[in-house]
Amino acid sequence: MSDCCSAPGLMAFELALQQLLANVPTPQVSQLIAIENCLDRVLANNIISPVDVPPHNNSAMDGYAFNYQTIVSNADTPMPVVGRSFAGEPFTGTTAIGQSIRIMTGAKLPDCCDTVVMQENTVIKDGQLLLSKAPQEKANVRYRGEDINKGEQVFQQGHKFTAVDIGLLASLGISEVEVYAPLTVALLSTGDELRTPGEALNDGDIYESNRFALHALLQRLNVNIVDLGIIADDKQAIRDAFHAADQQADVVISSGGVSVGEADYTKEILEELGEIGFWKIAMKPGKPFAFGKLANSVFFGLPGNPVSALVTFYQLATPGIEKMQGMPFKAKPKFRAITTSKLRKSAGRMDFQRAVVTFDEQGHAQVSSTGTQGSGVLSSLGSANCFIVMSSEQGSVEAGETVMVEPFTSVFL
Ligand code: AMP
Ligand code: MG
Helix, strand or coil: CCCHHHCCCCEEHHHHHHHHHHCCCCCCCEEEEEHHHCCCCEECCCEECCCCECCCCEECCCEEEECHHHHCCCCCCCEEEEEEEECCECCCCCCCCCCEEEECCCCECCCCCCEEEEHHHEEEECCEEEECCCCCCCCCEECCCCCECCCCEEECCCCECCHHHHHHHHHCCCCEEEEECCCEEEEEEECCCEECECECCCCCCEECCHHHHHHHHHHHCCCEEEEEEEECCCHHHHHHHHHHHHHHCCEEEEECCCCCCCCCCHHHHHHHHCEEEEEEEEEECCCEEEEEECCCCEEEEECCCHHHHHHHHHHHHHHHHHHHHCCCCCCCCCEEEEECCCECCCCCCEEEEEEEEEECCCCCEEEEECCCCCCCCCHHHHCCCEEEEECCCCCCECCCCEEEEEECCHHHC
């Protein structure tokens, strides 16, 4: 791990992300699973198509197939109907130029035919096909390999499977895929003031929210979760919890106790049990953020403030977890929008302000702040659909100015 903490002051967000990604391992273990079970799993090799899709030239319409040469000079040429081809029941005889066959959608096209006329544009008289409207040459034919060619790469290592992908795999006749083994993530909250919902609150206590929201976000990332509950602000309790977490998980995530208060022991215990990468980042919300390694696992120490915990989880821990799952890093897309609110900002930290982006009838993006940006105000995140991302040098912005917006993926919704 690079010795980035010796640098005085705050570390730039981009540098922190870069160093974090450089210091988390990629997965080593893979397993063969049925495609029915591969939703949100990450592919461990490249998949090459074993077949052409579609596997044969076939009709895109219910109608009649024939060779276009028959009608080049005279579209009124009658064509005897010499057979039929249905889906799964191909025509087994032979056809010649001048003849036609009845054909259904998806049915195999006989070798001699290259064009299909839809049945609405035909008249059958005495077993002969007549065209009421002639099709274009090669109309209504789906060609072998038109969608995917045999030997073509269909999925690349690191791809996370969607529902559509599973359909595509099935269409290739692939029944099993090699995916990376799932990650296990241990989760804990620290704080003497924290109580679990359902318990009574004593004077000075609060209900804790981080572990619940983080648990849900981790479910979306498709990891195994070990929930270690609330740990007291006590060095030995934290030491024991980190140790237990490290023995069971690939990633340990804590929240709280990363500032410089008198009961903030995360950094100290992390240094004692493993190594620390960095812990102060020039971002808002979320300045205190510990990244490091325990004996067996990667450690993310999120700030206690709920917005800070979720934003640092989304912006820093999530890309790290995704890399550990085998996925390539993808920068989040951003676009320009006009702010309708004045945005207060002091220079020195990169801001991720919570906001709502909308589009006017011309398709122009407008963005408005969700209001108070306090790092404890969870509702400011709940009602947002984007971050306004402001670089660390930038100062306050007036209404009407252009800002950069980073829409959320479905992650917080
Ligand atoms: P800390 O980082 O431990 O100094 O906590 C910063 C603030 O976040 C304090 O107001 C804590 O009470 C609050 N906090 C810490 N952990 C949680 C949690 N799990 N859920 C909700 N709030 C928390
Ligand atoms: Mg605390």
